[in-house]
Amino acid sequence: MQIRIQGLSKSFGQNQVIKPLDMVIESSRLTTLLGPSGCGKTTLLRMIAGLERPDQGQIFFDDVCVFSEEKGINLPPEKRGLGFVFQDFALWPHMTIFENVAFGLRATKNTTRLEERVHKALASVQLEKMADRYPHQLSGGQQQRVSFARAIVIEPACILFDEPLSALDAILREQMRVELRALIDRLQITAIFVTHDQTEAMSISDKIAVMSQGLVQQYDSPENIYQAPVNQTVANFVGTSNWIDDHHLFRPEQAQLVGQANDQHFQAKVISSEFLGQNYLVHLEYQGQEWSVYSPIRLNHDQVIDLYLAPQHITQV
Structure with missing residues (x-):
């Protein structure tokens, strides 16, 4: 029906x-x-x-x-x-x-x-x-x-x-x-x-x-x-959103610790790491924003790390 x-x-x-x-x-x-x-x-x-x-x-x-x-x-x-x-x-x-x-x-x-x-x-x-x-x-x-x-x-x-x-x-x-x-x-x-x-x-x-x-x-x-959330309301309610600026975001699983050609490069500071069994959920600080990403290894508090994002993994809303 x-x-x-x-x-x-x-x-x-x-x-x-x-x-x-x-x-x-x-x-x-x-x-x-x-x-x-x-x-x-x-x-x-x-x-x-x-x-x-x-x-x-x-x-x-x-x-x-x-x-x-x-x-x-x-x-x-x-x-x-x-x-x-x-x-x-x-x-x-x-x-x-x-x-x-x-x-x-x-x-x-x-x-x-x-x-x-x-x-x-x-x-x-x-x-x-x-x-x-x-x-x-x-x-x-x-x-x-x-x-x-x-x-x-x-x-x-x-x-x-x-x-x-x-x-x-x-x-x-x-x-x-x-x-x-x-x-x-x-x-x-x-x-x-x-x-x-x-x-x-x-x-x-x-x-x-x-x-x-x-x-x-x-x-x-x-x-x-x-x-492909259509606005900030949807992006913030469904899943975890890492905001690069007011109109661009990425999801935690899309960030990589090793980059490829044409990837965008960011540096962020580690706040904490949570052990999930297969990997770690890492909380980061980037220009006043809190990000979450996954890592195969534990990262230390206050450590500055490099993150890489393929252009297709950055969503504009």
Whole structure:
């Protein structure tokens, strides 16, 4: 399902949370809304879901208009055919895993082949053998998988994820990122994922909308957002940016300690070195700016080093 947004806006009192926005979310792809708290990403997700009413604009699911202020159309959430996965797992503690997953089907009286569909959904998240257990008998990662199964059992055209991994510890969060991405690929379903975690966004997304102050600053592939940020807001929020001046930057992995012909040459002073296992992350001072680069060896505090950058590795914004 393709989601098309035209001229969408939303204010709370005098605060315009979403400024007029046009956007197309591609079918069978995972699109992430990325940005800091208060940037409008969750409000945008809630408007797509029908949980928040926009002030102006239109929302189309394929060719079907689900919201239009001008035409007086506002399809309720339960009729939009969407699956939801939230930060808190929101599982019923007194129900078995089977009944938790079946809840949406029973609530909408969509009970044809219910047992088959629930077991298929549980199998898709590798929990088919835990159908008779209760939420408190599962780990955090398993509970999150139950919420995934509950979202897909209704066979939605799109699943909305609102920071679903933020309640998990770091190791489990990384594991669940892999599983979530594999699930989306397997189902070939449209997904919209909200997060403030840039690593999370870069690792799972087909496209990312970087949001700030109610605007989409850049909407592109993870690679393009990292390698060719359109402005300072995007460059500073996604990845580590080493600023040469107000309009030129490079990324830590692009600097070399040994130069080639035509490389630009810089000298910088070492602030500190952090051992990362395979290499060191070195913090430098260059003309009042703090830079970060990688080195195969530890560099000493106050040591002055030579850095080299190929011209194609210097990004202008």
